[in-house]
Amino acid sequence: MASLLPQMVSASDVLRVLKYADLIPVIEKTLGDFSRGDGTVVQPVRTVIPVDQHQGYFLVKPGYHVAGDTMACKLLTLYPNNTDRPSHQASIVLFDSSNGSPLAVMDGASITDMRTAAASAAATKHLAKDSPHVHAILGTGHQAYSHFHALNHLYKFDQVCVWGRTPANVQKFAAETGATPCSTVEEAVKDADVITTVTMSRTPVLKKDWIKPGVHINAVGACRPDWQELDPELVLSSVVYVDSKEAAPKESGDIILSKAEVYAEVGEVILGKKEACKDKTTIFKSLGLAIEDVVSAKLVYDKLTSS
Ligand SMILES: NC(=O)C1=CN([C@@H]2O[C@H](COP(=O)(O)OP(=O)(O)OC[C@H]3O[C@@H](n4cnc5c(N)ncnc54)[C@H](O)[C@@H]3O)[C@@H](O)[C@H]2O)C=CC1
Ligand SMILES: O=C(O)C1=NCCCC1
Helix, strand or coil, X not given: CCCCCCEEECHHHHXXXXXXXXXXXXXXXXXXXXXXXXXXXXXXXXXEEXXXXXXXXXXXXXXXXXXXXXXXXXXXXXXXXXXXXXXXXEEEEEECCCCCCEEEEEEHHHHHHHHHHHHHHHHHHHHCCCXXXXXXXXXXXXXXXXXXXXHHHHCCCCEEEXXXXXXXXXXXXXXXXXXXXXXXXXXXXXXXXXXXXXXXXXXXXXCHXXXXXCCXXXXXXXXXXXXXXXXXXXXXXXXXXXXXXXXXXXXXXXXXXXXXXXXXXXXXXXXXXXXXXXXXXXXXXXXXXXXXXXXXXXHHHHHHHHC
């Protein structure tokens, strides 16, 4: 009988083998599989336990990709006030679905960073106007870096602009990536064709009056029903796409508080079932799907065990 002890996979193992060239197409296909609605993907809306006495959240995200016969569960903590360690920490347990044995326990933070950015890249590919020139990133944390790299994998931008609430972090991000540092959101987004919001803000940081009509926005933060990153006027004047139509009205403050209508899942666009309204301002409201973690963990496992 094979060993029942799962393999431990560190963040450096993940970063060594997981590449956007492989990940973006896998996530794009998975977003489509999720939206088939035919049982290809089995995934409940995640469980979120507030840890009120420490102002944190404990999230449990199981999923089974039936067609790929792959199952895993991500255990994630979100502690927005952490200063001596990351705000998001996670482990993903990948199982052998034929016999239920755990195959690997993986660093889930590095996978979360990359799979979230890969989902935004896939959404941008389908919803942004062709050949965008300027990408604006609001936020300077882990997701800011992963989105910089994932979108640069798809496009040769003329300019990437970055804004964050802490000027020293904006300068650091700019020095490390070559992005243009901006001191206001307005300055960062005014010429942008693609905007990515990756802050931990609970109140809107991006306003309708500041953007060029027709931009594509990846709205990645604000994962709680009472948190917002986008001005409701902006949400109401855009075509809103989500990763999950089931989760968005339960979890997204940007959608709940603006009372905006969701037009489609991005997976439905990928499947050709819904239109990509590229001539309008489009928003991809990302909340993160467990199945993205499942297929990413499998990709990492396959790379590690084949090398
Ligand atoms: N949709 C998805 O699948 C996922 C979404 N997220 C969300 O993306 C966002 C960024 O995550 P990370 O980069 O990992 O976090 P992080 O902790 O590494 O960075 C957070 C950034 O937000 C900034 N920030 C905090 N409060 C702010 C405020 N009031 N106004 C403006 N900026 C503020 C910080 O200065 C920092 O630049 C978070 O909201 C997180 O929950 C994270 C993982 C997956
Ligand atoms: O899917 C995830 O993982 C997360 N989504 C929202 C914010 C926390 C992490």
